[in-house]
Amino acid sequence: MIETNSKIVLQGVKKAFGLKSVLNGVNLKIGRGESLVVIGGSGTGKSVLLKNILGLLTPDEGSIEIDGSSVVDLAWKERETLLRKVGMLFQNAALFDSMSVWQNITFGLAAQKPIPENEALEIAILKLAAVGLNADVARLTPAELSGGMRKRVGLARAIAGNPEILFFDEPTTGLDPIMSDVINELIVSCVKELGATALSITHDMASAKKIADRIAMLHCGEIIWTGSADQIFNSSNKYVEQFVKGRAEGPIHTEVLLP
Amino acid sequence: MAPLSTIGRSVLTFLRAIGQFFIFVTRSIIHCVIPPFYPRIFVRQIIEIGYLSLPVVGLTAIFTGMVLALQSFTGFSRFNAEGAIANVVVLSVTRELAPVLAGLMVAGRIGAAMAAEIGTMRVTEQIDALTVMSTNPFKYLIAPRVLAGTIALPCLVLIADIIGVMGGYIVSVYKLGFNPANYLHKTWEFLQPIDVISGLVKASAFGFIISLMGCYHGYTSKGGARGVGKATTSAVVSASILILGINYIVTEIFFAGSK
Numbered sequence: 001m002i003e004t005n006s007k008i009v010l011q012g013v014k015k016a017f018g019l020k021s022v023l024n025g026v027n028l029k030i031g032r033g034e035s036l037v038v039i040g041g042s043g044t045g046k047s048v049l050l051k052n053i054l055g056l057l058t059p060d061e062g063s064i065e066i067d068g069s070s071v072v073d074l075a076w077k078e079r080e081t082l083l084r085k086v087g088m089l090f091q092n093a094a095l096f097d098s099m100s101v102w103q104n105i106t107f108g109l110a111a112q113k114p115i116p117e118n119e120a121l122e123i124a125i126l127k128l129a130a131v132g133l134n135a136d137v138a139r140l141t142p143a144e145l146s147g148g149m150r151k152r153v154g155l156a157r158a159i160a161g162n163p164e165i166l167f168f169d170e171p172t173t174g175l176d177p178i179m180s181d182v183i184n185e186l187i188v189s190c191v192k193e194l195g196a197t198a199l200s201i202t203h204d205m206a207s208a209k210k211i212a213d214r215i216a217m218l219h220c221g222e223i224i225w226t227g228s229a230d231q232i233f234n235s236s237n238k239y240v241e242q243f244v245k246g247r248a249e250g251p252i253h254t255e256v257l258l259p
Numbered sequence: 260m261a262p263l264s265t266i267g268r269s270v271l272t273f274l275r276a277i278g279q280f281f282i283f284v285t286r287s288i289i290h291c292v293i294p295p296f297y298p299r300i301f302v303r304q305i306i307e308i309g310y311l312s313l314p315v316v317g318l319t320a321i322f323t324g325m326v327l328a329l330q331s332f333t334g335f336s337r338f339n340a341e342g343a344i345a346n347v348v349v350l351s352v353t354r355e356l357a358p359v360l361a362g363l364m365v366a367g368r369i370g371a372a373m374a375a376e377i378g379t380m381r382v383t384e385q386i387d388a389l390t391v392m393s394t395n396p397f398k399y400l401i402a403p404r405v406l407a408g409t410i411a412l413p414c415l416v417l418i419a420d421i422i423g424v425m426g427g428y429i430v431s432v433y434k435l436g437f438n439p440a441n442y443l444h445k446t447w448e449f450l451q452p453i454d455v456i457s458g459l460v461k462a463s464a465f466g467f468i469i470s471l472m473g474c475y476h477g478y479t480s481k482g483g484a485r486g487v488g489k490a491t492t493s494a495v496v497s498a499s500i501l502i503l504g505i506n507y508i509v510t511e512i513f514f515a516g517s518k
């Protein structure tokens with residue numbers, strides 16, 4: 001039953017860079033219309049996990065399926081069709097710096113079919129409003145934005161095509177608490193209203209609690225815990241407990257030499 | 260065993276790099292001929308490579324023509340063969356100097372710029388973002404540049420031919436006191452279509468190589484600002500050396516038969 005209801009299924013995904021293995025057999029299922037949040041320490045391979053699903057990196061071993069068909073090593077034609085259903089926010093936004101903000105936001109739409117400039121600008125302004133930016137921003141270039149603004153433009157770009165699948169790599173880092181909450185609401189509404197499936201990465205437990213149907217924790221290249229958002233604050237797992245409470249002491253070694 | 264395995268490993272790395280390079284070249288060429296095309300980007304690149312290189316290439320050509328006339332005069336007057344100056348200038352410029360010098364100047368100007376731009380896009384994940392928005396980076400970034408280089412450089416060299424001959428004319432007539440009509444007649448008399456055509460074929464090959472090297476080193480760059488710096492240097496150095504090598508080969512193909 002679960003098989004037919006899963007949008008994204010990862011089985012035994014391994015990825016190493018040279019001798020350094022980052023993912024060590026990740027198993028993960030994301031249901032249709034579900035919002036899954038992946039948490040885990042810095043440098044545990046969360047961004048690498050996303051890139052493997054998107055086909056930007058190829059896993060060394062294991063299978064990744066979206067809608068029941070494998071997405072590893074796809075030919076460009078099939079990949080293009082698949083990627084049209086996907087929106088992605090990169091950790092550092094990755095805005096095209098040779099284009100203005102509105103061109104960035106409507107790039108994916110224009111790539112599918114040409115849209116007249118004034119129409120594109122209107123769409124961009126609507127999407128900017130959704131992430132709490134005003135219309136003046138549309139004509140700026142990415143270099144003229146602050147870090148948090150860039151992140152929000154990246155978010156606007158990710159949701160511009162109303163995609164079926166959304167990937168957010170740390171959507172709220174670098175934002176003030178109020179704006180974080182606006183973004184959380186936005187993600188929730190994308191999932192609830194548009195019926196999208198979302199995979200988000202975050203360090204922000206308040207945000208995780210708000211947007212997640214389910215939370216998974218990545219540690220040492222494996223998913224060591226999954227559970228609902230409520231369970232995470234009273235889980236019996238030592239790793240999860242240390243992470244959620246943000247303590248330096250515990251089973252997760254921080255590799256910091258304390259004086 | 261240790262030294263052997265070291266040698267083996269470096270040979271394998273080398274072969275892998277060669278293989279990767281040829282795959283890159285094949286993909287670039289394939290995407291030049293298979294739609295969709297991006298005419299806007301192509302036109303922008305033609306302007307960038309062709310039109311904006313005019314001042315640099317024009318100055319190079321005029322000084323080269325001038326110095327050629329001056330040097331051949333001091334040499335040929337020893338044999339009372341001053342009459343051959345027009346001939347020497349036009350043949351050297353069209354066959355060799357205009358394509359090679361224009362090629363080297365454009366390699367410095369354009370090869371470096373391409374490697375830096377595409378390299379920056381690589382290290383800031385903009386190329387990944389392009390892919391995720393179902394736009395093939397080979398079609399969007401590389402094919403228009405390679406095509407524009409291959410087409411723009413012959414046009415530049417044709418102009419450089421004319422300016423170079425003009426430089427020789429200026430020195431011969433205004434400094435060395437030749438009869439203008441006579442000089443032009445001599446220039447025209449000895450010129451064969453093959454002299455110009457071989458130069459333009461060379462230019463086309465150089466334009467292809469310059470864009471290809473700029474794109475290849477940019478596309479494969481890694482490791483932040485430093486990696487982009489390295490890519491830029493490699494692009495210019497490899498393009499320059501290939502230009503000189505290919506120049507010999509094309510000359511051999513065109514003129515080996517004629518005595």
Ligand SMILES: Nc1ncnc2c1ncn2[C@@H]1O[C@H](COP(=O)(O)OP(=O)(O)OP(=O)(O)O)[C@@H](O)[C@H]1O
Pocket residue numbers: 017022040041042043044045046047048049091
């Ligand atoms: N292209 C690459 N080449 C080599 N190593 C890489 C590459 N990309 C990532 N890594 C390594 O993989 C590990 C995981 O990186 P990743 O970016 O996925 O971390 P992360 O979990 O997203 O961390 P953060 O929360 O800080 O963003 C890191 O140790 C990094 O050094």
Ligand SMILES: [Mg+2]
Pocket residue numbers: 046047048091169
């Ligand atoms: Mg990350």
